[in-house]
Amino acid sequence: MPEHCCEMLQDAVDDGAIVNAPRNRMPGRILNEVDSDYAVASPDERPKLYLMNFCPFCGRAISRTVWNAEKKK
Numbered sequence: 001m002p003e004h005c006c007e008m009l010q011d012a013v014d015d016g017a018i019v020n021a022p023r024n025r026m027p028g029r030i031l032n033e034v035d036s037d038y039a040v041a042s043p044d045e046r047p048k049l050y051l052m053n054f055c056p057f058c059g060r061a062i063s064r065t066v067w068n069a070e071k072k073k
Contacts, residue, residue, distance in 0.1 A: 004020070004055075005055050005060040005062060006055060006057050006058040006060070008009065008010075008057035008058070009055050009056075009057055009058070009062075012056075012057070013038075014048055015054075017038075017040075018038055018039065018040060018041075019038070019039045019041050019047075019049060020037055020038055021037060022037055023035070023036070023037060023051070024050050026039060027041075027046075027047060028041055028042075028046055028047035028048060028049045029046065029047070029048050030049045030051060031048050031050055032050055032051055032067065033051075034051035034052065034053055034063050035063055035064045035065045036051040036052055036062060036063035036065075037053075037062075038051065038052045038054065038055075038062050038063075039051045039052060040052065048051060048066075051063065053065070053066045054062065054066065
C-alpha cells in the first residue's frame with residue numbers, strides 16, 4: 001500500500017474520491033498541467049481529471065513540481 005501524506009488522503013484514495021496513479025496511467029482526460037500522481041475525477045463514464053498540487057486535507061505539497069521547488073529552498 002502506498003504511503004500518503006495523511007490518513008484522510010489515504011481514506012479518500014481508498015474510497016475512490018481521489019485517483020492516485022502515475023499521470024500516464026490515469027483513467028480519463030487530464031484537464032490541467034500539474035505534474036502530480038493525485039487527481040480529483042468527475043464521475044463521468046470517461047472521467048475528467050484535475051491534478052492537484054496540494055493535499056486538500058493537510059495542505060502538504062503532493063505534486064512533483066511544488067515538492068521539488070520546496071525541497072530546493
